[in-house]
Amino acid sequence: xxxxxxxxxxxxxxxxxxxxxxxxxxxxxxxxxxxxxxxxxxxxxxxxxxxxxxxxxxxxxxxxxxxxxxxxxxxxxxxxxxxxxxxxxxxxxxxxxxxxxxxxxxxxxxxxxxxxxxxxxxxxxxxxxxxxxxxxxxxxxxxxxxxxxxxxxxxxxxxxxxxxxxxxxxxxxxxxxxxxxxxxxxxxxxxxxxxxxxxxxxxxxxxxxxxxxxxxxxxxxxxxxxxxxxxxxxxxxxxxxxxxxxxxxxxxxxxxxxxxx
Amino acid sequence: xxxxxxxxxxxxxxxxxxxxxxxxxxxxxxxxxxxxxxxxxxxxxxxxxxxxxxxxxxxxxxxxxxxxxxxxxxxxxxxxxxxxxxxxxxxxxxxxxxxxxxxxxxxxxxxxxxxxxxxxxxxxxxxxxxxxxxxxxxxxxxxxxxxxxxxxxxxxxxxxxxxxxxxxxxxxxxxxxxxxxxxxxxxxxxx
Amino acid sequence: xxxxxxxxxxxxxxxxxxxxxxxxxxxxxxxxxxxxxxxxxxxxxxxxxxxxxxxxxxxxxxxxxxxxxxxxxxxxxx
Numbered sequence: 001x002x003x004x005x006x007x008x009x010x011x012x013x014x015x016x017x018x019x020x021x022x023x024x025x026x027x028x029x030x031x032x033x034x035x036x037x038x039x040x041x042x043x044x045x046x047x048x049x050x051x052x053x054x055x056x057x058x059x060x061x062x063x064x065x066x067x068x069x070x071x072x073x074x075x076x077x078x079x080x081x082x083x084x085x086x087x088x089x090x091x092x093x094x095x096x097x098x099x100x101x102x103x104x105x106x107x108x109x110x111x112x113x114x115x116x117x118x119x120x121x122x123x124x125x126x127x128x129x130x131x132x133x134x135x136x137x138x139x140x141x142x143x144x145x146x147x148x149x150x151x152x153x154x155x156x157x158x159x160x161x162x163x164x165x166x167x168x169x170x171x172x173x174x175x176x177x178x179x180x181x182x183x184x185x186x187x188x189x190x191x192x193x194x195x196x197x198x199x200x201x202x203x204x205x206x207x208x209x210x211x212x213x214x215x216x217x218x219x220x221x222x223x224x225x226x227x228x229x230x231x232x233x234x235x236x237x238x239x240x241x242x243x244x245x246x247x248x249x250x251x252x253x254x255x256x257x258x259x260x261x
Numbered sequence: 262x263x264x265x266x267x268x269x270x271x272x273x274x275x276x277x278x279x280x281x282x283x284x285x286x287x288x289x290x291x292x293x294x295x296x297x298x299x300x301x302x303x304x305x306x307x308x309x310x311x312x313x314x315x316x317x318x319x320x321x322x323x324x325x326x327x328x329x330x331x332x333x334x335x336x337x338x339x340x341x342x343x344x345x346x347x348x349x350x351x352x353x354x355x356x357x358x359x360x361x362x363x364x365x366x367x368x369x370x371x372x373x374x375x376x377x378x379x380x381x382x383x384x385x386x387x388x389x390x391x392x393x394x395x396x397x398x399x400x401x402x403x404x405x406x407x408x409x410x411x412x413x414x415x416x417x418x419x420x421x422x423x424x425x426x427x428x429x430x431x432x433x434x435x436x437x438x439x440x441x442x443x444x445x446x447x448x449x450x451x452x
Numbered sequence: 453x454x455x456x457x458x459x460x461x462x463x464x465x466x467x468x469x470x471x472x473x474x475x476x477x478x479x480x481x482x483x484x485x486x487x488x489x490x491x492x493x494x495x496x497x498x499x500x501x502x503x504x505x506x507x508x509x510x511x512x513x514x515x516x517x518x519x520x521x522x523x524x525x526x527x528x529x530x
Contacts, residue, residue: 020293020528025300036302046311053315057323064330066337079327089503099320107315127295128304184514191517194295244510247503292528
């Protein structure tokens with residue numbers, strides 16, 4: 001278990017480590033079992049994510065001003081950022097799928113940032129959530145590849161630039177790496193989120209050391225500085241992981257639309 | 262496997278730990294909530310709801326609106342640029358006209374100045390010639406007068422010299438021969 | 453007693469798994485360092501390759517995250 005109870009010298013106070021408790025899914029009302037439709041903290045934080053997105057992209061742009069307000073320019077920045085990414089990475093014919101990719105990006109980025117609020121629940125730190133998104137991407141891309149290119153999509157695995165004897169081996173490697181994609185795609189995001197939050201919690205557990213003994217005079221400031229530093233890193237990671245998830249989606253989409261290397 | 266660990270730790274756990282577990286309400290409160298399969302359906306359901314809502318909000322409202330705003334801005338910028346180009350051309354035209362007018366005016370002024378200079382020069386030449394002539398006449402007249410005055414003065418000097426010489430000779434007890442004195446004085450005066 | 457031994461093994465394994473993060477750190481540093489040295493030689497081409505750099509970072513970092521995940525699994529789920 002996460003709980004490591006260390007008896008203090010006086011025995012009155014102890015350090016309590018619960019780094020994983022922040023990820024527990026629990027019902028908002030009552031103590032019942034978590035069923036499929038139970039309103040849980042997942043519901044709450046996903047709802048807040050929707051509200052934040054609506055606030056930025058719908059209410060923020062309601063002015064439709066030619067000279068944008070601050071919120072509107074952020075919304076336009078996000079729009080232009082993802083649109084350019086789709087266009088540059090996946091090509092012009094990927095633009096019909098732009099709303100889909102924008103949905104993923106804006107959801108992940110807002111879930112990540114909302115998860116950084118103190119006491120928040122990070123929805124993207126759960127494998128269940130990221131795996132569903134990664135599988136969505138994987139299935140969409142695979143089906144799209146076969147619909148657009150037919151059997152020609154299989155040429156993605158048959159590298160014609162390689163010498164002939166190597167090709168079956170390369171094909172095997174390519175197929176394995178193709179099917180590992182959703183795994184790494186989902187675990188990267190969830191793992192990054194989980195790791196950062198758990199590390200912050202571990203350092204936070206060291207912070208009350210000053211109440212326990214003289215060693216706390218050194219440990220407490222150090223742990224507070226460490227929390228601050230990790231938090232800054234997490235702000236960066238929150239954005240970078242959303243960016244990476246989106247850009248990998250674009251890369252996979254490009255493979256589906258143009259399977260010939 | 263998770264429940265095994267759970268049991269093992271349950272034994273070792275202290276009272277506070279047990280209370281915390283109870284508060285989590287799960288018989289299945291495992292160490293890693295991410296692997297608690299009982300919550301998966303719940304998360305997946307709410308994720309699907311969220312993604313569908315976001316997708317519709319984006320594709321129906323937000324993205325078309327932002328695209329429209331951006332297109333409109335692009336149009337405005339293009340129009341403004343065209344207008345600016347027009348105005349610039351007009352400004353260039355105006356500058357050319359101004360420069361031309363300036364050059365014309367300058368040439369005219371040059372002409373007028375040249376004319377005036379020529380007129381003035383002619384007048385001046387006339388006046389100078391006239392003045393020269395007058396001055397020449399006056400100078401000639403003056404010279405004549407000077408010559409007359411000099412001749413008169415010579416005569417007077419001769420007479421005075423003759424008289425003075427006669428007086429001096431008389432005073433010295435000599436007898437002045439008028440002819441000799443006159444000849445001497447004349448010779449002296451010439452010398 | 454047996455459970456204690458299993459748990460000890462799991463904790464030792466978790467600690468060992470964390471060495472994988474060092475490898476990920478080396479990998480990410482390598483990617484960024486090489487990107488930077490290339491970008492300083494030819495700054496005009498750097499802008500277009502930032503996305504590629506992030507993809508490379510993501511791939512090498514994912515492996516570090518996998519080792520972290522193994523550590524967590526050993527600690528909490530085995």
